[in-house]
Amino acid sequence: MREVAIIGVKNTLFGEQWDRSFRDLVVEAGVGAVEDAGVAGEKIDSMFVGNMSGGQFVEQEHIGALIADYSGLAKNLHVPSTRVEAACASGGLALRQAICAVASGMDDIVIAAGVEKMTDVPASKASSALAAAADREWEGIMGATFPGLYAMIARLHMHRYGTTSEQLAEVAVKNHFNGQFNPIAQYRNTITVDAVLNSIMVADPLRIFDCSPITDGASAVILAPADIAHEYTDTPIYVKGTGQASDTIALHDRRDITTLEASVVAGRRAYEMAGLGPKDIDLVEVHDCFTIAEICAIEDLGFAKKGEGGKVTQQGETAIGARIPVNTSGGLKACGHPVGATGIKQAVEIVQQLRGEAGKRQVDGAEIGMTHNVGGSGATAVVHIFSRNR
């Protein structure tokens, strides 16, 4: 298997973008990443696009071809383009497929992109589209919503481990604090624990400030074999590990409702491939679609003991400059969560950090970073480990 490097990255602005279309967003990200890498179109061997619900959000399918066309890679170059779908893990999975294409030797220069345009439909329609990531026939039909499923995880976590609403709120407060330094973030305002605790209830015990927003945005990265990465950039970032795992689609079928076993296993596979462990990681972007999700994630990935995710967060151990900075980008909570793009955006953040280009949110001396992207309530998880050194 060949070693793989990231040689170019680009995020669009994240947020409500009424003036820009689905294809505008993804072309901006794709072209930006290609320019960052200094790659010519003729060099591109293939493209993987993470997208969850183009069919429901913009009534467009055949996303792979659409994006190849509008990025100028279809008409004369006929670059193969593949859409990858795994709910909110679509982006992370597109990246993994792109890594596999380069690692296998099949392709050299590959684009991994992710995109979602969620604000062209009313919020109720968007929620319904997102609910399709859970089991429609046995959860959705009972009136389950995504916040509702994570609320049931939160309730049991609180009951079993004494996790508090204040500790959940601290996740949102930290991620908003980090988000203020990220120029692409949807929200660049700070918030307080009181503001979270006084926001309206969505699904008890989760309030609106415990939830990530509905967002438009796109992200892209360019991959190359590590052996030739220096031909394109002075600061290639190397892919050291990748792991993916599946679990039951319905939350009620999980062995332990407070543990996302797919995260545990995907993390273990990535750690094993990289020959690294949690102590080696300098920063991590985790899937905080809800505040409880970040608490579970840091436990599942080995950054906190089971049940202590809330406590560790409250003690400030996950802040920039502390033991393990989590979600320096602002996370899904403050940066925004365009579902198909999120997994790629996490990789862009880690690359910028490892290049030392993260500005006011820079983690000093960051050498090894991790991304963690979840689909649904935990039926898919994708974890990547990146390093500044080969």
Added chain:
Amino acid sequence: MSVPRFWRKQIARYNLVGTYCKTCEEYFYPPRNVCPSCRREGEIGEFKFNGNGELVTYTVIHAAAEGFEGQTPYVLGIVQLEEGPRLTSQIVGDPKEMHIGLKVRPVFRRLGQSGERGMIYYGTKYVPA
């Protein structure tokens, strides 16, 4: 949900019929065609649950799912049946009386309706036992 999609699983929904695997002695609801534990080694047959169980976790939903707008706040829970499998269901009752470990029993109820003149879905909800 489309009529055929609902209709196909009507017996399982109305009567809490799932499956039992003789090989690993595990029970499953909703019914499975292949045993998730022992896969093709499994020997799967129908099993009707008595439905009694207890509340594993729950939430009170304030921002409703599409089609449930008139019902807020409603309680959504995960119920563990006596034989072991768990399912997601609405729990009918006062949200303040809900707690983890609450003993519950099934009731036959209207679940919803597709549009104003569409099919009415029936199925199982739970009440405190």
